[in-house]
Amino acid sequence: MEKTIASITKPKDEELKERLSAAREKLATLQIKVKEAKLPVLVLFEGFGAAGKGSVLSKIIKNMDPRFFHVETMDQPEPTELRKPFLYRYFKRIPENGQFTFMDGGWMEEIVRDRVHEQLDEEAFGKKICSIKRFERTLSDNGCTILKFFFYIDENEQKKRMEELLADENTAWRVSEEDLWQNKKHKKCSEVYQTYMEQTNQSYAPWYAIDAKSKKWAELQILERINQNIETALANSGRAVPILPNLFPLSPIPKLADVDLNKELTEEEYQEKLEKLQKRLSELHNVLYREKIPVIIAYEGWDAAGKGGNIKRIAAALDARGYEVHPIASPEPHEKNRHFLWRFWTRLPKSGHIAIFDRTWYGRVMVERLEGFCSENDWQRAYNEINEFEKELDDWGAVIVKFWVQIDKDTQLERFTLRQNTPEKRWKITDEDWRNRGKWDLYEDAVNEMLQKTNTTYAPWHILESNDKKYARIKALEIVIQAMEEQIKKKKNS
Template sequence: DEYAKAFDEMIEKTETDHAPWHLIDACDKDEAYYKILECCVETIEAKMKENLQHDGIRADQMKMPLLIMPLLQDVDLSLTIDDETYKEELKKAQKKLRVLSNELYLKKIPLILCYEGWDAAGKGGNIKRLAACFDPRGYNVNPTSAPNAYEASHHYLWRFWRHLPKSGHIAVFDRTWYGRVMVERIEGFCNEQQWRRAYNEINEFEQDLSRWGAVILKFWLQIDKDEQLKRFEERQNTPEKQWKITDEDWRNREKWDQYEPAVNEMLRLTSTTFAPWMIIESNSKEYARLKTIHLVIEAIENRLNQKG
């Protein structure tokens, strides 16, 4: 009787147009097999007649608690910090973050840190200063490159699900699922219906992680075109840094004016109260690193101070 009640409640609360339940009388097994096959055939035939590029719910149609984000061109990139103050403040902030990350572990709260930004914006150095605070047994840094053939045959979020942290652990993503609405959009690796639909898919994905209990922070590292050119040329002219620069970096730079409005739209439609975007002014690498650590500290403290 208890199971029957639970089953009825499950069916009632998960019955949807896109994934309906089919109740099958299983007293006669042969009849049940027939009904199941009949349902499969009818559903597949109906789906084949639909528009396979159905847009679904777009970001501008969904009801998500979105934050107001500034445009990239309005970000003040003159912010900086002197070297002595940076070293002193970084040491203190890292010590505090080390203690807080241990508290997350003890309370079984997962932390997810997402990095996006322009090429040469300083993601690697930023992550390095954060990772120095964490117990090596309790975190992973996940560098994201183009999906291989096997990964591309799945839903684009699939490969990220596999690298989410377990309770109390930390996952850092060096580039993320937001490639769907940036590089895949600009380079034509998905069609317009797919990348428009992705805004809502990503928000729901992150909302699920938040409801699970994860703290989610997303960082966009912002530099200007002159600073990027300066860093590109430094990498190209320094033998030990040449591995950091590729022809693809130069090609992406040529598409700056295409990427910027795409990034602005991404920030506007996916910065939620449960997974906010933080724009990090990164013309000064030292300022960017310190600001990022302070934001992580603030987010962890807020979560630890929550009741329940």
């Protein structure tokens, strides 16, 4: 790294001053174009302790309108954050369209720290880098401009700066134990930083090593890079993005038309099994809690297929303090203005808890596809993005169960009519339900494609034959229980 930095030549003072003033002015203009083009911009400030990230950042934002940016200072994770997938706290903070997010210390800091302290071995480190690359790529594919700055200062400069900070009681708190340790292991840290940067240097999320010895010079390097990248992004805005081929292991799954919907249970079979299974699920909930295993149960299916009643039979066995049902409606403005998975990332449960989604992220490849709420390129890309998302959940150790609740068209009509004619149920049926019914065949094609492209071995789909709701409920309980038992066994053996 030292050599990379040495090759950057600081301009003369006068030139620096001139370029700085031009770059500041340019950013002030570009921020408005960013707003207008609804471009999200994510800028990462990483690097050595005491390298001046904070003070340079303070200068950068002076050229900007507070309506257009957020600063996120990444302290140590909160206890709740530690009980989520490691990308959670970063995904949560991605910028809204038209806004900048400046992140002071991001995912690089976290995983390099864990690596140098040997809390991550070579393999785990490689896996995290893989996750990070996917994360950065999916943001970029969805229109986000990403810039990553690495603030470099050498060992002596770092030492000198920390001594200055420590000398004043009002600034001493800025120097952490970690900073002091880092200074002692400057060479080792440099090496790990360098490895990390080499592995995550992508055209959609480039690394810029910054000579941070002079603050003005650091500011200029950053401003010019930001301006340049924004101009490129503006010129490219609205471009289609290559669709990545799927690399995850898929299992075969039948087409909806081939599903046998004649399965049913008698009332006695149902009651008997229901009681037994709910009792078992209730016991497992305690074990999951103790073992801190997170559970994600995702429901998709036709309107009036019986999702609600099915969820109720699962929920009835659970302790209210350990699960949440998330009914997913159309996104609010602040949700629509971010990556489509944002509102699901932010609803993930804590480890040991259960989240049940009544409709899910698969809306992207069903309703959003069919109603034109996103471009074709967007939903085509989404299959892989979803598989990657679920891969993160799997790596985190989650039980993932995805249900498609299936009925035939006649059964839907019967249930719609019943709802319409029953006063207490009338709120459940809307004009939109009837409109969607009109598009049954289009939906069926979309669902078949979705099932085939996202039926990964680590997050499989299960079709619930729900012409007989009782049959579907028992089957759901059995699948959930089995998936939990397997994960508990796996965790105990690991």
